Amino acid sequence: MNLTHLIFLAAILVGILIITHWAAKTNTTPQQFYIVSGNLTATQNGLAIAGDFISAASFLGITGSIALYGFDGFLYAIGFLVSYLLLLFFIAEPIRRLGTYTVGDVIAARFPERPIRLIVSLNTLLICVLYMVPQLMAAGLFIQLLLGLDYPLSVLVIGLLITVYVMFGGMITTSWVQIIKTVLLMTGTFLLCLLVFARFEWDPPALLAQVVEQSPYAEGFFRSGNLLHHPWEAFSLLLTLILGTAGLPHILIRFYTVHDQTAVRQSVVIASWIIGAFYLMTLILGLGAVALVGFDRLVTADPEGNLAAPLLAYTLGGDFVMAFLSAAAFATILAVMTGLVIAATSSFAHDIYNHLLHRGKAGKRQQLKAARRTAAVTGGSAILLSLLMEPQNVTFLVSLAFMMAGSTQFPLLFLTLYWRKFTASGAVAGVITGLLASLWFVLPGGTELENPGILAIPLGFAAAVIGTWLTRRPEEEQRYDRILLRVHAGIDPRKGGSQECKR
Amino acid sequence: MESEGKPALSEDFTRFLRQKRRFLLFASLLFLPFYFLFPVLIGWFPDQVNRAVWGPFSWAWLYAFAHFALVWILGLAYLRQARRWDQRVHRLRAEFTGESSPEAEGGGEGKSR
Structure with a gap:
């Protein structure tokens, strides 16, 4: 057991526990629990969005893919951004x-039909759980590797802690975990980039020359096509990434945590600056990893290249720098996990428990109790699934989550907000088709493409359009006018004026 | 729907919507084709885009880096534009409720929860 690593990880876990303790006292209303009562500033939320979004797959995964495959690994960064x-x-x-x-x-604002809320909520839950499992397994493997704990024990401990964080800390703890993670991760990667350049005496061409020397692709490292062979793959990947990211439930609920529209858009822009800067740095880390650690050592440590960043840290700064970077990577996993658990929690406790079972009339205490129980069940099922599945083959779950988000949530949201003719049946048809198509194409034998988004996403859209076509309801289109007023001017005609002042 | 109050969309509001839509359409026509042309070039014209132009970096790399600039610039442009819309919306809302709003300055919406 490595003491430096243990101290860094323990500091993070205990620090978050203290935040949770403090947050638990203020969590007296559902509003506070689900969205921090909208009290975050734009900067805080921008940091939190970045923290929510940059997953272990994108930090460790993109650095590794760039180190192993060069250009193609960088494509992921473009899509996310x-x-x-x-x-x-x-x-x-x-x-x-x-x-x-x-x-x-x-969705319910436009289609008040109860089955639709149920379907949307179940779909959100499914996406969250599918995305949660690979994160938790990554955390387990990471702890196993760093501290030498058993894999099942690591998964259990981390899973339980995350569940406790969300159960008692709600969105406050989640937000602060995400903010702290962003700061740690940005500091860690920046430091590492400086170390990479320092090693080459601040001469980037020397770094590039070393990359060419070390990579088995040599000059071809900088060419496209090392990872994505079929011409459609790159297109399909980028389609999945742009629409999938825009449909991820844990990112979408972050927009509720600030107090007005101005803060919402500022936080998105701030997040895009942070995320952009971060991916530019992963490029340098990827180049540094192949140049300094060497291709063979990277592949021996992990065939997928996921350990490229920690190994680079070790090569450059020994145990201490590696411990710091690992702590940042670990915080990354925690931040994304808590974000997913809270998204699943609000989706069940608010949509299904409060709105569908109690017709929106559950008391504050009841709602909070339901939320805590949901968080416990969600965390528990993630732990169970992670223990049952084989750790080797889970990366497909990440791409499945993105594909589902892109083929169900995104078309649903987009058409609800911008298509006058869209109907409830169209919405249901779209979500169900997108869901089934995503599942079908990731199953063995579904398709030859490694990124089947190009098939599932158009199917989701097409089913929504056809479903709408078959059930045209011109008399309901006027309802869309109310949505337009609410979306673009914040005017709610039913309440005779500004909704913003009445919440 | 008659029972649900005023006829929903005023002329001012539809004009505002049209202008907003025009901006969004223009911005989307800028970034979406830019984004989707990228994988098309990589997939079907690999020899052309992989020609090195700057050290080992090829056109494909420069294209990739250009996305960062695009996202940042369009993001700032949207913020600027949205500030103008806020003021416009503010007037629309005052008209709709038929009373002057207490937060008249700057188009901010204040604490809403």
Whole structure:
């Protein structure tokens, strides 16, 4: 057992526990529990969005892919980043105006039919759990590697801690974990970039020359096509990334945690600056890893290259720097996990428990109790699933989560907000088709493409359009006018004026 | 729907919507084709885009880096534009409720919860 690593990890876990203790006292209303009563500033929320979004897969995974495959690894970064324009222009502010806690609220504002809320909520839960399992397994493997604990024990401990964080700390703890993580991760990667350049005496061409020397692709390292062979793969990947990111439930609910529209868009722009800067740094880390650690050592440590960043840290700064970077990576996993657990929690406790079972009339105490129990069950099932599944083959779950978000949540939100003719049946048809298509194409034998988004996403959209076509309801289109007023002017005609002052 | 109050959309509001839509359409026509042309070039014209132009970096790399600039610039442009919309919306809302709003300055919406 390595003492330096233990101290860093313990500091993070205990620090968050203290935040949770403090947060638990203020969590007396559902509003506070789900969205911090909208009290975060734009900067805080921007940091938290970045923290919520940058997963272990994108930190460890992108650095590793760049180190192993060069250019193609960097494509992921492009997709993740550009998606923030989509969120900023079309999704973020309308969500904040139409909903209170969840994506289900937004859809229910236009389609009050109860089955729709149920479907949206179940779909959110499914995406969250699918995304949670690989994160938790990554955390387990990471702890196993760093501290030498058993894998099942690591998963259990981390899973339980995360569950406790969300159960008692709610969105406050989640937000602060995410903010602290962003600061740690940005500091760690920046430091590491400086160390990489320092090693080459601040001469970037020397670094690039060393990359060419070390990579088995040699000059070809900088060419495209090392990872994505089929011409459609790159297109499909980028389509999945841009629409999937814009449909991830744990990112969408972050827009509720600030107090007005201005803060919503500022926080998205701030997040896009942080995330952009971060991915530029992962490029340098990826180059540094192949140049300094060497291709063979990277592949021996992990065939997928996921340990590239920690190994680079070890090569450059020994145990201490590696412990710091590992702590940042660990905080990354915690931040994304808590974000997913709270998204799943509000989706069940608010949409299903409060709205569907109690017709929106559950008391504050009841709602909080339901939320805590949901968090416990969600965390528990993530632990169980992680223990049952084989750790080797879970990366496909991450891409499945993105594909589902892109083929169900995104078309649903986009068409609800911007298509006058959209109907309830169209919404249901779209979500169910997108869901089934995503599952079908990741199953063995579904398709030859490694990134089947190009098949599932158009199917989700097409089913929504066809479903709408078959059930046209011109008389309901006027309802859309009310949505337009609410989304674009914050005016709620039913309440005879500004909704913003009445919440 | 008659029972649900005023006829929903005023002329001012539809004009505002049209202008907003025009901006969003323009911005989307800028970044979406830019984004999706990228994988098309990589997938079907690999020899052309992989020609080195700056050290080992090829056109494909420069194209990739350009995305960062695009996201940051369009993000700032949107913030600027949205500030103007806020003021416009503020007037629309005052018109709709038929009373002057207490938070008249700057188009901010104040504490809403």
